[in-house]
Amino acid sequence: MEIVLNSLGKRYNKQWIFRNLSIELKQGSRYAILGANGSGKSTLLQTIAGYRLPSEGNIAIRISGKTIPSVQIYDHITIASPYLELIEDFTIDELLKFHFRLKQLAPGMTTMAFKEKLQMKQINNKPIRQYSSGMKQRLRLALAFFTASEAVLLDEPCSNLDASGIEWYRNLLNSYSENRMLIICSNHHQNEYSPCDLTIEMGSYKQAKL
Numbered sequence: 490m491e492i493v494l495n496s497l498g499k500r501y502n503k504q505w506i507f508r509n510l511s512i513e514l515k516q517g518s519r520y521a522i523l524g525a526n527g528s529g530k531s532t533l534l535q536t537i538a539g540y541r542l543p544s545e546g547n548i549a550i551r552i553s554g555k556t557i558p559s560v561q562i563y564d565h566i567t568i569a570s571p572y573l574e575l576i577e578d579f580t581i582d583e584l585l586k587f588h589f590r591l592k593q594l595a596p597g598m599t600t601m602a603f604k605e606k607l608q609m610k611q612i613n614n615k616p617i618r619q620y621s622s623g624m625k626q627r628l629r630l631a632l633a634f635f636t637a638s639e640a641v642l643l644d645e646p647c648s649n650l651d652a653s654g655i656e657w658y659r660n661l662l663n664s665y666s667e668n669r670m671l672i673i674c675s676n677h678h679q680n681e682y683s684p685c686d687l688t689i690e691m692g693s694y695k696q697a698k699l
Contacts, residue, residue, distance in 0.1 A: 524691030570644035577618035
């Protein structure tokens with residue numbers, strides 16, 4: 490899988506969030522999108538994921554050398570972010586049953602192994618609304634890594650995680666990223682993205698108002 494950003498730009502009203510961003514992202518590599526809060530990291534990630542349309546430029550997506558429509562990117566990516574909503578009335582079993590009707594488990598993964606690797610025995614049959622913020626973030630990350638996809642997109646993945654949660658995330662990063670494209674947004678926290686093949690500094694693509 491390749492995702493090619495061609496002179497990509499996004500603006501709101503007269504303010505450019507980023508502009509003139511051209512880069513080729515390839516499967517098997519890890520990329521970090523870095524910047525302070527409000528720098529446009531999340532906006533760029535959502536644009537790559539197809540959740541937002543660019544204001545200028547375009548995104549080309551190629552699978553095995555064949556270009557696919559951007560609306561089909563959903564079939565090839567998984568994403569985790571603190572703002573990603575979970576169905577909070579569901580238990581973990583109900584959520585997994587629903588989710589994996591739409592997506593496939595990663596190779597070698599089962600729903601039982603999924604729950605074991607969460608390392609959250611205290612959840613039992615509680616609805617997700619009763620989870621702590623850190624437990625919800627673990628669940629979002631597990632869904633991203635344990636679902637079959639060529640690319641995993643992560644927005645500030647260590648948000649709401651304690652020290653043990655960060656160590657758990659780092660283990661996921663090392664164990665479930667082989668032959669996948671990883672795109673990780675971070676506020677310069679190396680625990681979230683290092684090592685990486687390329688960094689994208691959002692400050693380099695800022696433009697003044699029109």
